[in-house]
Amino acid sequence: MQKRYFDPWTPNTHLVFDVIEFYESFETDIQRIDVFEAKDWGTVLALGGVTNVTDRDESSYHEMLAHVPLLAHPNPKRVLVIGGGDGGTLREVLKHPSVEEAVLVDIDGEVIRCARQYFPHLAVALDHPKAEVIVGDGLAYVQDAADRGDSFDVILVDSTDPVDGAVELFTEGFYRSCAALLGERGILVPQSDSPTFCLHRVKRIVDILGSIFANASLYVGQTVAYPGGFWAFCAATNGPDPRTVVPTPDRVAALGDDLRYFTGPLYPASFVLPAYIQRALDGRPRTALPSLADDPSDDA
Secondary structure, X not given: OOEEEEEEOOOOOXXXXXXXXXXXXXXXXXXXXXXXXXXXXXXXXXXXOEEEEEOOOHHHHHHHHHHHHHHHOOOOOEEEEEEOOOOHHHHHHOOOOOOOEEEEEEXXXXXXXXXXHHOHHHHHHHHOOOEEEEEOOHHHHHHHHHHOOOOEEEEEEEOOOOOHHHHHHHOHHHHHHHHXXXXXXXXXXXXXXXXXXXXXXXXHHHHHHHHHOOEEEEEEEEOOOOHHHEEEEEEEEOOOOHHHOOOOHHHHHOOOOOOOOOOOOHHHHOOOOOHHHHHHHOOOOOOOOOOOOOOOOOOX
């Protein structure tokens, strides 16, 4: 019988993988970790029963999380990644020649170990000379760094969804601690959930960041294996609105020719939001969806 792995997008909708081989399936003190080979998707890493990384579409998520804020900043030298133990976001960060130091803090060392073993194309960044990789609590790291007067140009929150242990990474207190680490033009970008199924979460993130920073600009991109296949990010800064920034062609070209998703023209395009998202952010009533009486994003 064909083995299958079910990722619950909602109680009613699942992404179902046809599994070729299970490599590992175990519990850490933090979460459940599953690693397997799936038809059409390549190697898959699931955390807490939810798809985290697949060979097929990891590039779109990691490239959008990293390149938009780093190009929005005029000269990013120090970057902090909270979570992201698979190494994909760190890999993209280190493509920027201006970056002198990138610190990654992930609470679960087993994620890092699995990345090294099963996703070497991601984990290569973990041993980069400009990278410092810390197994520890991102919340504590941010608070301690703020207390000692440390600073970063860009902070990226590459976390799991706001459930279980990751809930605190989506709170006003955490975002304020991140703000204390950023310089005048510093930028914070947390992954900001699924507009298709969790629009209420997306709006809450934008609202909180908008109460802390002068600019909180939502942008979107494709991530096929995540709920709805469409993902949100929010660029928060006290500097210029990222939507008004025009990345120079030389900075985009410096990222190399192996990008699979991001392009220079995609930068401004990513801030153009579908009507239903913009309507929710503006607090306007959404259009009627009579066949979706139990739409999980109705409380946006």
